[in-house]
Amino acid sequence: MAYSLDKIDTQILEILQKDSNQTTKRIAEQLSMTTSPVFERIKKLEKEGYIKKYVAVLDNKKIGLKLTVFIGITLQGHTRSYLEKFVKEINNFPEIVECHRVSGNFDYLLKLVVEDIEAYETFIISKLTLLPYLGNVQSIITLSTGKETNELDLSRI
Secondary structure, three states: OOOOOOHHHHHHHHHHHHOOOOOHHHHHHHOOOOHHHHHHHHHHHHHOOOOOOOOOOOOOOOOOOOEEEEEEEEEOOOOHHHHHHHHHHHOOOOOEEEEEEOOOOOOEEEEEEEOOHHHHHHHHHHOHHHOOOEEEEEEEEOOOOOOOOOOOOHHHO
16 A cells, blocks of 8 residues: 655655755744654655655855756657666766756757856767767856755645
């Protein structure tokens, strides 16, 4: 039987989305609960896959990655083999931080984060365009970012 979230689970997830570095004790205080049941719930949420991992969200610009580019990719073929090979290759490129199979004009939408326009050009020439099954490649360079978050609005579920 599938595990389903209750109100307390949802509240725990909301708290962790805002700051996953909080102690179990601090989370329990926010929920007016004791530490043990909150700890058990967090472990259950991890085990059931609701929490995939904990990460630090970095400031790209402060660490020297000033350019974000979205790249629309069309493949030459659409067999399972082409799709699997493409995703396998893309996962070898650390510059690609997201890869989504999409509907519409592209087969995939990639998010690339690099130092600057020169690094972007180098990536395109020395890595991406060397993939033998690429069809069309269209890039959109980000000028500024109005919103960027990984936080999900759990009130909708």
